Amino acid sequence: MRVALFITCVNDTLFPGTGQAVVTLLRRLGVDVDFPPAQTCCGQMHVNTGYPKEGGRLARQFMDVFAGYEAVVIPSGSCAAMVREQYPRLIGAAIGNAPDTSCDPKVYELSEFLVDVLGVVDVGAYFPHWVTYHPTCHSLRGLRLGDRPRKLLENVRGLELVPLPGAEECCGFGGTFAVKNKDVSAAMCADKVGNVLSTGAEVLCAADNSCLMHIGGTLRRQKSGIRVMHLAEILATTEGGR
Amino acid sequence: MSKTFVGMPAFPKNAAKAVQDSQLRFNLRKATRTIRNKRALVVGELADWPGLRQAGKAIKDHTLRNLDRYLIQLEEAVTAAGGHVHWAKDAAEANRIVADLVKATGETEVVKVKSMATQEIGLNEALEAEGITAYETDLAELIVQLGDDWPSHILVPAIHRNRAEIREIFLDKMPDAPPGLTDEPRALAEAARLHLRERFLRAKVAISGANFMIAETGTLVVLESEGNGRMCLTLPRTLISVVGIEKLLPTWRDLEVFLQLLPRSSTGERMNPYTSTWAGATEGQDFHLVLLDNGRTGVLADEVGRQALRCIRCSACLNVCPVYERTGGHAYGSVYPGPIGAILTPQLRGMSTELDRSLPFASSLCGACYEVCPVAIDIPTVLVELRAKARHPRAERLGMAAAGWVFTRSVRLARAQRFGGRMRRLVPKRLPGPMSAWTDTRDIPDIPRESFRAWWDRTEGGTR
Numbered sequence: 210m211r212v213a214l215f216i217t218c219v220n221d222t223l224f225p226g227t228g229q230a231v232v233t234l235l236r237r238l239g240v241d242v243d244f245p246p247a248q249t250c251c252g253q254m255h256v257n258t259g260y261p262k263e264g265g266r267l268a269r270q271f272m273d274v275f276a277g278y279e280a281v282v283i284p285s286g287s288c289a290a291m292v293r294e295q296y297p298r299l300i301g302a303a304i305g306n307a308p309d310t311s312c313d314p315k316v317y318e319l320s321e322f323l324v325d326v327l328g329v330v331d332v333g334a335y336f337p338h339w340v341t342y343h344p345t346c347h348s349l350r351g352l353r354l355g356d357r358p359r360k361l362l363e364n365v366r367g368l369e370l371v372p373l374p375g376a377e378e379c380c381g382f383g384g385t386f387a388v389k390n391k392d393v394s395a396a397m398c399a400d401k402v403g404n405v406l407s408t409g410a411e412v413l414c415a416a417d418n419s420c421l422m423h424i425g426g427t428l429r430r431q432k433s434g435i436r437v438m439h440l441a442e443i444l445a446t447t448e449g450g451r
Numbered sequence: 452m453s454k455t456f457v458g459m460p461a462f463p464k465n466a467a468k469a470v471q472d473s474q475l476r477f478n479l480r481k482a483t484r485t486i487r488n489k490r491a492l493v494v495g496e497l498a499d500w501p502g503l504r505q506a507g508k509a510i511k512d513h514t515l516r517n518l519d520r521y522l523i524q525l526e527e528a529v530t531a532a533g534g535h536v537h538w539a540k541d542a543a544e545a546n547r548i549v550a551d552l553v554k555a556t557g558e559t560e561v562v563k564v565k566s567m568a569t570q571e572i573g574l575n576e577a578l579e580a581e582g583i584t585a586y587e588t589d590l591a592e593l594i595v596q597l598g599d600d601w602p603s604h605i606l607v608p609a610i611h612r613n614r615a616e617i618r619e620i621f622l623d624k625m626p627d628a629p630p631g632l633t634d635e636p637r638a639l640a641e642a643a644r645l646h647l648r649e650r651f652l653r654a655k656v657a658i659s660g661a662n663f664m665i666a667e668t669g670t671l672v673v674l675e676s677e678g679n680g681r682m683c684l685t686l687p688r689t690l691i692s693v694v695g696i697e698k699l700l701p702t703w704r705d706l707e708v709f710l711q712l713l714p715r716s717s718t719g720e721r722m723n724p725y726t727s728t729w730a731g732a733t734e735g736q737d738f739h740l741v742l743l744d745n746g747r748t749g750v751l752a753d754e755v756g757r758q759a760l761r762c763i764r765c766s767a768c769l770n771v772c773p774v775y776e777r778t779g780g781h782a783y784g785s786v787y788p789g790p791i792g793a794i795l796t797p798q799l800r801g802m803s804t805e806l807d808r809s810l811p812f813a814s815s816l817c818g819a820c821y822e823v824c825p826v827a828i829d830i831p832t833v834l835v836e837l838r839a840k841a842r843h844p845r846a847e848r849l850g851m852a853a854a855g856w857v858f859t860r861s862v863r864l865a866r867a868q869r870f871g872g873r874m875r876r877l878v879p880k881r882l883p884g885p886m887s888a889w890t891d892t893r894d895i896p897d898i899p900r901e902s903f904r905a906w907w908d909r910t911e912g913g914t915r
Contacts, residue, residue, distance in 0.1 A: 223896050228903035229913060233913070257838070258847075259811075263852070267859070346815070379819070388885065392467040393470060393777055395891070425896070426895065427894075429893075430892060
């Protein structure tokens with residue numbers, strides 16, 4: 210199987226460690242990972258801010274870059290949701306696992322690929338810490354990831370998964386919403402941060418670095434000492450380091 | 452309600468003020484969470500809820516596609532049952548018709564059943580200008596009216612008030628309020644009951660809206676919880692109902708679906724307490740139906756936006772919305788607040804003001820509204836569609852164009868990343884200009900020395 214990694218512009222530019230963790234993890238599970246270098250951005254920011262022309266151009270570019278692959282893995286719930294849920298309407302793209310289409314490529318968020326395609330929930334990871342998980346809106350209500358991330362985390366050795374109160378509530382990131390409606394965004398994040406702190410966890414985990422950038426940026430401003438980590442980074446960690 | 456929304460600033464400005472009001476946030480949080488949990492409980496009881504939801508959506512879509520036919524059928528049925536049907540293309544025309552009808556009775560007072568359509572057109576203010584006083588009889592609307600306030604929620608218009616505030620308003624503005632009035636809910640309700648009873652018995656004219664209109668039988672349907680609606684609909688000699696044209700259902704049997712969807716979604720009740728239905732003029736009443744367009748046919752013409760017309764005004768989307776929970780309804784500058792307001796108001800009013808243009812952006816696109824909507828209105832999709840139609844600020848247009856240019860070629864992105872990597876130590880903790888909106892409350896992430904693609908190039912995908 211030829212599997213292409215769509216790293217996303219945010220991970221590529223700001224969180225390369227997440228991308229490296231995805232590569233490490235998939236290789237460990239015997240997957241041959243390819244990184245098509247012509248990739249850039251899925252167009253979500255443009256489309257969701259009201260620039261469908263620019264976003265549509267990026268969407269068509271994505272379809273060109275990944276045309277030859279059976280499967281595309283995306284370590285971001287919202288970018289995966291963008292491609293699978295919005296491309297068909299935006300540019301009439303045929304995404305293999307979107308409703309009513311059946312041709313390549315199929316687009317998977319990382320935990321979907323691990324659990325549904327590879328059929329693993331124990332990826333051989335070791336992470337002896339208290340972790341709480343924020344499911345993120347587009348993973349939860351867009352992709353309907355359900356309990357896939359939880360199953361993966363529960364099978365990490367040493368990891369103590371602490372439930373997050375109000376987990377299903379939005380953290381207030383929302384892309385350009387975080388800037389255009391900064392006061393509401395900050396108020397939403399304050400409540401999210403309060404819930405995270407109430408768990409006593411050392412690490413806040415999510416499958417989307419954009420939400421983590423927002424919550425983590427607030428945690429850091431408050432000098433809370435809680436780390437944020439992408440799901441892939443926890444799953445890639447093994448007993449002898451990576 | 453003597454105020455209007457005209458000239459209100461954009462949503463972010465209103466919201467900034469609202470989130471600072473800790474009493475408001477406390478009231479809202481408590482109230483929305485209570486209704487939200489109640490709804491979840493009673494919706495969860497029904498194994499066929501997804502099926503009901505699909506049926507509700509299908510019936511509404513079918514009706515909207517054949518609205519012309521069903522409206523004529525309704526007019527014929529209402530007329531045959533002794534009612535009079537009036538057509539109003541906009542707010543001014545509807546207000547004119549109602550004012551003339553009231554004047555023809557010689558009365559100067561009317562009692563009102565809670566109605567969104569009459570608030571949308573500013574009927575109370577229009578009647579006041581003609582020397583006619585309209586009395587709201589729904590408890591929450593009464594609180595809002597006595598407090599010279601705006602409604603802030605579709606279902607519970609006084610959601611922003613707690614009972615201590617309500618006691619103050621009653622003592623201050625209700626002449627017959629007992630002097631020793633406490634803030635016990637029972638005492639407050641009793642005071643309002645006595646105050647309103649006298650109004651019901653005196654009123655000769657009532658004005659209502661309707662939750663549903665049945666084309667087949669000419670029946671109008673009003674759902675309410677307090678019995679005040681039943682009083683208004685039955686006691687006065689003249690009844691005038693102002694109803695949006697999208698409130699139609701083809702047949703009586705369609706109510707089977709909506710009388711399950713609406714109470715469970717709105718008040719979190721299994722069955723609605725007071726459901727009144729009537730066709731035409733009953734028992735010597737004069738009955739007038741004013742069919743209101745006021746922008747609805749324009750919405751119907753929009754292939755994506757038209758789904759907003761399926762709305763049955765249940766408020767489930769308000770009660771789950773994380774934005775609404777923190778700002779309340781006033782920030783939306785419309786009688787339709789929350790997620791549904793953010794897609795309905797700009798479509799009904801257009802996007803000519805700064806406020807109306809800002810409404811489609813008053814959402815983080817978290818999707819909670821779509822999930823609870825009993826008629827499956829895909830609010831996030833409509834929001835995104837409306838954002839594309841809004842005029843964007845110049846600085847944002849330039850920024851988006853620049854980002855688009857960078858993202859169109861991967862070499863440009865790589866070059867930008869290399870530049871960022873070199874400048875990483877020079878990035879200030881607080882960013883200037885519009886980007887300060889990020890760093891006001893959040894740190895920016897450390898810029899990495901090397902992007903993922905640079906690492907992949909250098910190490911041949913981590914193999915070297």
